[in-house]
Amino acid sequence: MNYDNILKIVKEKADNLMELINPESPLHEAPCTIDGKYTGREFLIYEPSNWTHSFFTGIVAYMYYHFKEEKYLDYLKKQKGIYTTLLFDNEKEISHDVGFMYSLYAVAMYKFTGDGDYKQLALKAADEIGKRYQFKPNVVQAFYDMRIRGITDDIALIIVDDMMNMQLLMWAYNETGHSFYRSVYTNHIENSIKNLIRDDYSVRHAFHFDARTGAPLTEMNYCGYSIGTHWARGTAWMIYGLTSALKHTGCSERYLLPLMGVNEKFVSLLNDDYMPVWDFKLPENEPHTLDTSAAAIAASAYAEFDGLNIKDKEKYLKLSDKILDSLCTNYMADKDSQNIITKGQSGNLETGTIWGDYFFVELLMKKLHGKDTPSFWL
Numbered sequence: 001m002n003y004d005n006i007l008k009i010v011k012e013k014a015d016n017l018m019e020l021i022n023p024e025s026p027l028h029e030a031p032c033t034i035d036g037k038y039t040g041r042e043f044l045i046y047e048p049s050n051w052t053h054s055f056f057t058g059i060v061a062y063m064y065y066h067f068k069e070e071k072y073l074d075y076l077k078k079q080k081g082i083y084t085t086l087l088f089d090n091e092k093e094i095s096h097d098v099g100f101m102y103s104l105y106a107v108a109m110y111k112f113t114g115d116g117d118y119k120q121l122a123l124k125a126a127d128e129i130g131k132r133y134q135f136k137p138n139v140v141q142a143f144y145d146m147r148i149r150g151i152t153d154d155i156a157l158i159i160v161d162d163m164m165n166m167q168l169l170m171w172a173y174n175e176t177g178h179s180f181y182r183s184v185y186t187n188h189i190e191n192s193i194k195n196l197i198r199d200d201y202s203v204r205h206a207f208h209f210d211a212r213t214g215a216p217l218t219e220m221n222y223c224g225y226s227i228g229t230h231w232a233r234g235t236a237w238m239i240y241g242l243t244s245a246l247k248h249t250g251c252s253e254r255y256l257l258p259l260m261g262v263n264e265k266f267v268s269l270l271n272d273d274y275m276p277v278w279d280f281k282l283p284e285n286e287p288h289t290l291d292t293s294a295a296a297i298a299a300s301a302y303a304e305f306d307g308l309n310i311k312d313k314e315k316y317l318k319l320s321d322k323i324l325d326s327l328c329t330n331y332m333a334d335k336d337s338q339n340i341i342t343k344g345q346s347g348n349l350e351t352g353t354i355w356g357d358y359f360f361v362e363l364l365m366k367k368l369h370g371k372d373t374p375s376f377w378l
Contacts, residue, residue: 001325003367007066009332010361013340014063017056018071023078026085031055032344033352036337051097051161055358058104058376062365064112065374076109080117087124096132096142098125099165104358107171108376119175126172129165130184136214138187140166142206156209159222160196160234162188163241167377170248189245193258196238201261202230202280203238225279225286232276233345235266236297243301244377246308256310266298267319273330274323278345291345292331293356299323300359303366324363 020039030038031052057076064072083105087094102125110118132141134156142159166185173181195207195216206220224231242259246252269280271290278291302320305313333339339352341360346353365373 001328003328003364006328006332007364007368009335010059010340010364011063011067013338014059017338018060018075021056023075024081026082031354032346032349033337033339034349036333036339036352038338038352038354051095051100052354054101054104055354058108058358059361061104061108061112061376062361066365066368073112076105079105080109080121083121087121087128094128096129096140096159096162096165098128099162099168101125103168103171103376107168108374111374111376122168123172123175126168126181129169130180133184133188134209134211134214136211137191137209137216138214139191139209140184140188154211155217156211156214157206157220158188158192158195158209159206160192160203160231160237160241161223163192163237163244164377166241167244167248170244171378186249189241190254192238192241193255197258197262201258201265203235203262205231205234225282228281230280232266232269232278232280232291232294233297235262235276235280236294236301238262239266239298240301243304243308247304247378252309260310260312263316270295273326274319275326275331275343278350289345289350290343291356292327292341293344293353293359295323296327296341296356296359296363300363300366303363307371320363321367324367327360 017038031050032038057079060072060075063069064076083102087098102122106118106122106125109115110122129140133139134141137156139156139158140162142157142162166188169181169185172178173185196204198204204219204221205224206222208217208220209215210217219227221227221229221231224234239259239262242255242262245255246259249255266276270276274295275290275292276294277288278294282288299320302316305316310316327341331341331343333342333352337352339354340357342352343350344353344356
């Protein structure tokens, strides 16, 4: 596989989107494509508080890392005002997803520039996650306004997506040494393992607790097909989150067993192209569409196994390569499409997704640069 040629395609698409998306506009474009277009669809334009906001900035950051062209850094610098305004002037819109947003913007920019303003942005975002901590169930509350979803104030909710968001807390702990960040992180991860991973190592999307007593209540679902099913991207979030927990803490006795159990379950359900159906427990009469974004997320996590004490890590490193090669061979979008890879899942659509594109680029960087690849999560 000629990865340099693949990267040329990625660069061209990133450059074209940079021309279409004003980095200083308070509104950015759609998180998934219709007819190969992220841009120009008013009904899907989203505000900066949306969790998908920074996946494109993450792609641009990796373009700067690889090509060292100042235009990429200049583009990212122009977004500083948007990210600052959101955190300091629009706190009512802040959700758990600041982990996604500020890891892929503020942490990335701090690593590239050393500018303390970006460090303070990332620390402020970590503080916003900390404010959402529920002390009885020992979890971080998901979503920004639970009432919109009909959830009362006496319910604490976790979702598997936050296995990614919580990583910003450990970045903050490493930067400051403040134990609160680490405590919130480890408590939330612990309760996610207990309540989101089933006995057969399939993964729930969400779980409710009694916020007053901390008692676990019931499984819930907001992204998979239904309660009781097995959402593929949620499994990938769990795989990546547990991989990071091993790297953050070195606590293999706590995180290794659930990680490997979830891995084996996930791998056993991939198709011949190493791709997952979007939910592994779909009813037979439902369309069994794929989710390439879930494959890219898991493969990027497997690429991190090289630095971990995992017995079967060679198996997963090879699987990471197989997934990347399959994505490059079978699931690249055509030249005129704004997305990079096809057949991602967003709601009931099989489409291009900006998060799928980001994790594809992250995986490609790891293939090209190995252990030198900067991580915006750690």
